[in-house]
Amino acid sequence: MAPVRPDAGDREKEKWMTGKTAYLNTREAAERLGLSTRTLDRYRVSGDGPVFLKFGGRVRYLLEDLDAWVRTRRRKSTSDDGSALPGDDR
Numbered sequence: 001m002a003p004v005r006p007d008a009g010d011r012e013k014e015k016w017m018t019g020k021t022a023y024l025n026t027r028e029a030a031e032r033l034g035l036s037t038r039t040l041d042r043y044r045v046s047g048d049g050p051v052f053l054k055f056g057g058r059v060r061y062l063l064e065d066l067d068a069w070v071r072t073r074r075r076k077s078t079s080d081d082g083s084a085l086p087g088d089d090r
Contacts, residue, residue: 022062022063023053023060023061023062024060024061024062024063024066025058025059025060025061026040026041026059026061028061029050029061029066032063032066033050033066033070044059049069050065050066050068050069050070051065051068051069052065
């Protein structure tokens, strides 16, 4: 499959990645999550963020790991510690 153009939209990138292992860099992962790259950097240090891969000095994220981490952030209220939603896999 041909590489995606750098200016391709998110939908085109996701379509291209369907059925393939998609490795996102920190900037792409941050954009997908609506976070800053600095926030993801801090989460990696503290262990509070999504699971990531390390290839030498390069950090990459799998789409499935980002989606799994997002699901763990679901809350019913601001005082919910994450235990209020049934079926959470924590």
